[in-house]
Amino acid sequence: MGGVLVFSENSRVSFELLNKAAEIARAGGSTVSLALPGKEPAESFLKRGAQKVYIPRAGQEALQDFEAGAYAEALAQIAQAAGASLILLGCTRRGKELAGRLAQKLAAGCINDAIDLEVKDGRVVCRRYALGGMTVMTQEIGTAAAVVSVMPRAFDPAPEGEAAGEVVEIDLEIKPSRVRLVERQSKAADSTDISEAEVLVCVGKGMEHREDLPLAEELAGMLGGEVACSKPVATDQKWLSEDRIVGLSGKKCKPQLAICLGISGQVQFNVGIRDARTLVAVNSDPNAYIFQISDYGIVGDLHEVVPRIISGLKK
C-alpha cells in the first residue's frame, strides 16, 4: 500500500485522523503525511505523528477561501507528491464535498461518514452507519486509490510526542476557479462546540415550553457543562441553534456525563450520544428507547425531576 495522506480544516479532527493513519501505516509499512496545515503550526502535526507536512510554496493564493474545487486540486497534487494511496479527510460539511471532488480527480473509490476503517489484504474496508443509523454496514473500496471521510470523534487524537518528521514545501498549480465568491454572509453562529463538552444536558421535545429551558441551563451550569438538544428542538421549535443538535445529522459527542431530558431515544439521536461515559435519562414513558442505552433512568416528569436534582446538587 502507498502512503496515507491526512487533511481536515479542523485541527482536532486532523489529530484524530493522524492517530488512525499511524496505526494503518505501522501495519502496512507506509508513511503518514499531512496536507495544508492551515492556521495550526506544522510542528503540531509533526508532534502528532505526521512524517511529512506539506505546505504550499506557490499556489497558496488559490487556497485563501475554502473552495472545494481548488482544495481538491491541491490535495490531488500533494497526494501524488507524497505517494499516498489512502487519503483520510474529516467528515465535516467541507470534508464531504471535498471527498467526492478529490476522488474524481484521483479516479479513487470514495466513502463518506466512515466511523472506522482498516486495510485488509491491501483493500480499504470502512464501517459506516446505514438505514438512518439503525445498522452499521461494512464497505470495501476496490480501486488502487481510496478517499475516506471519517466522522469527527471516531478516534482519539494522536498523543503528542517528539516531532520526528519534516516540513515539505510544494509548488501547486491550481487553475483559477470557475466559482466566484460574490458575497459572504455570516451565519448566526453558536460559539459552543458541544462535541468538546465533558458534560451535556440534552433537551428533547418532552420539554413542553421554551420558558423551561433555563432549567436545563441551570443544571448544565452547575455541572460545568453545556446544553444540547435533539433535532426537533432546534429545527422545528427553534429554541436552540442547530450547532447544538446531537446525532446523525448533528454532532457525535463523547462526554463524561450526558443527561437526556424528555428525549425518546430514536436511533438518529442515540448514535450521537451512546459513547457518553455515563448516560442518565429522564422520561415520563417507562418504555422510552432512551432507557435501553442509559446507565441510570428516572421515570418521571422532567419538570418535577430536574428541580429536585438541582436542589439536591445545591445541598
Ligand SMILES: Cc1cc2nc3c(=O)[nH]c(=O)nc-3n(C[C@H](O)[C@H](O)[C@H](O)COP(=O)(O)OP(=O)(O)OC[C@H]3O[C@@H](n4cnc5c(N)ncnc54)[C@H](O)[C@@H]3O)c2cc1C
Ligand atoms: C435522516 C434523519 C436524520 C435525523 N437526525 C437526527 C439527529 O441528528 N438528531 C436527532 O435528535 N434526531 C434526528 N432525527 C429525528 C429523530 O428520528 C427523532 O424524530 C428525534 O430524535 C426525536 O426527538 P425527541 O426525542 O426530542 O422527541 P420525541 O421522539 O417526540 O420524544 C419526546 C420524549 O419526551 C418524553 N416526554 C414527554 N413529556 C415528558 C415530560 N414531561 N417529562 C419527561 N419526558 C417527557 C416522551 O415520553 C418522549 O419519549 C433524524 C431523522 C431522520 C429521518
